[in-house]
Amino acid sequence: MTQQLLYALLTVVIGVGGCLAYFWGSNTLLDMLLPVEASNDDRSIRNLKLQSTIRPWLFLFPAMILLIIYLIYPVFQTIWLSFHDKAGNEFVGGANYAWALNDTQFRTSIFNNFLWLLVVPAACTFLGLIIAVLTDRIWWGPLAKALIFLPMAISFVGASVIWKFVYDYREKGQDQIGILNAVAEFFGGDPQVWISLPLWNNFFLMVILIWIQTGFATVILGAALRGVPEDTLEARQHRWRQAPFKIFWRIMVPQIWSTIVVVWTTITVLVLKVFDIVLTMTNGQWDTQVLANLMFDWMFRGGGDFGRGAAIAKCVEMGYRPWESVLSCKEGACKGVSLESYHQACTRMVRAEYCGDGESWTVNGRAINVFDGLRPPDRQRRLDLRGGVSPEGARCMTRERVSTESRS
Numbered sequence: 001m002t003q004q005l006l007y008a009l010l011t012v013v014i015g016v017g018g019c020l021a022y023f024w025g026s027n028t029l030l031d032m033l034l035p036v037e038a039s040n041d042d043r044s045i046r047n048l049k050l051q052s053t054i055r056p057w058l059f060l061f062p063a064m065i066l067l068i069i070y071l072i073y074p075v076f077q078t079i080w081l082s083f084h085d086k087a088g089n090e091f092v093g094g095a096n097y098a099w100a101l102n103d104t105q106f107r108t109s110i111f112n113n114f115l116w117l118l119v120v121p122a123a124c125t126f127l128g129l130i131i132a133v134l135t136d137r138i139w140w141g142p143l144a145k146a147l148i149f150l151p152m153a154i155s156f157v158g159a160s161v162i163w164k165f166v167y168d169y170r171e172k173g174q175d176q177i178g179i180l181n182a183v184a185e186f187f188g189g190d191p192q193v194w195i196s197l198p199l200w201n202n203f204f205l206m207v208i209l210i211w212i213q214t215g216f217a218t219v220i221l222g223a224a225l226r227g228v229p230e231d232t233l234e235a236r237q238h239r240w241r242q243a244p245f246k247i248f249w250r251i252m253v254p255q256i257w258s259t260i261v262v263v264w265t266t267i268t269v270l271v272l273k274v275f276d277i278v279l280t281m282t283n284g285q286w287d288t289q290v291l292a293n294l295m296f297d298w299m300f301r302g303g304g305d306f307g308r309g310a311a312i313a314k315c316v317e318m319g320y321r322p323w324e325s326v327l328s329c330k331e332g333a334c335k336g337v338s339l340e341s342y343h344q345a346c347t348r349m350v351r352a353e354y355c356g357d358g359e360s361w362t363v364n365g366r367a368i369n370v371f372d373g374l375r376p377p378d379r380q381r382r383l384d385l386r387g388g389v390s391p392e393g394a395r396c397m398t399r400e401r402v403s404t405e406s407r408s
Contacts, residue, residue, distance in 0.1 A: 026058045081310035088306045096311035109291045115202055121267040123210045125260060128217025132225055149215030156276035163208045167194040196286045205288060208277050217263050224259035228252050272319045291316045
């Protein structure tokens with residue numbers, strides 16, 4: 001234990017010290033090669049401009065080298081291996097992909113990954129949104145959010161070990177240390193090997209990832225909900241005082257929809273790469289295999305088959321790459337237009353004026369009833385709304401400001 005702590009401390013010292021030494025040394029070397037004199041001659045001005053151009057690349061260089069070695073190179077190496085035999089020497093064309101399509105375990109993994117994609121992102125986002133709304137209404141909401149977020153600090157392997165005790169099985173008549181079987185026996189049921197039940201075992205494994213990621217969704221969506229303008233809520237509370245769900249669904253959710261999409265997509269990408277939970281809990285047994293664990297089996301077990309393992313890895317990559325593209329697209333940016341021009345295209349300014357009859361307002365000359373039961377005072381009110389429909393049909397409704405002017 002002491003030796004491991006010393007190794008960890010040494011790694012931190014070398015890593016941090018190495019970074020400081022690199023940045024200090026590279027800046028010093030740059031100043032020596034391109035000196036800037038006190039006099040503002042042409043050479044000093046030129047060197048100063050060159051320093052401003054080169055210095056950012058000095059900071060980016062270590063990250064770029066690591067990115068090339070550990071991300072870009074493995075992508076192309078995996079593609080190359082997927083078209084070769086198990087040793088990576090002989091070219092076999094698309095034989096590895098043909099094998100994958102006809103392999104029973106591969107098809108089972110595809111089905112299980114599809115189940116994970118259907119359940120986990122939806123459950124995490126839904127629970128996170130509901131918890132974020134409810135915790136904002138209680139005084140001890142920050143403590144509740146902290147407790148819900150706590151599993152995010154646990155590794156997937158650590159969380160799997162915890163849930164192994166939840167699902168632990170002992171024969172009938174023995175003391176059950178697994179919570180689920182203890183509850184089942186308490187209500188007169190028989191203990192079960194839960195993680196071996198066909199199909200249901202996949203859902204028992206999904207619960208672990210939902211337990212971990214719900215805290216992430218709660219924090220992000222809670223921050224988005226606090227950013228909803230208060231005046232948009234107050235405007236509708238007069239009309240829907242007895243229907244808070246309508247306010248939530250029709251006012252709050254549309255305004256945080258982009259955040260919901262980001263949370264959903266982030267968890268989806270994570271689900272496609274799920275590996276640790278399945279490896280720790282079942283190792284792919286009892287029809288719980290997923291693509292990442294299957295790739296690991298073929299790549300590193302049983303002598304290793306680099307060709308088939310690489311083919312499975314490319315299938316995993318092709319599965320989550322479109323979701324990463326969705327994650328990078330936000331509010332029209334993926335269409336090659338700026339955020340400002342997108343808003344200009346999908347929104348319009350509308351002016352509503354109180355007409356003086358106590359109930360009606362006019363919008364672009366048309367009389368409407370905006371707030372049922374709300375009788376404005378005897379003065380003119382002007383309400384600027386940003387309302388419109390985007391090219392995709394999405395609502396861009398946000399309350400911008402309310403100004404009150406005395407009637408002339």
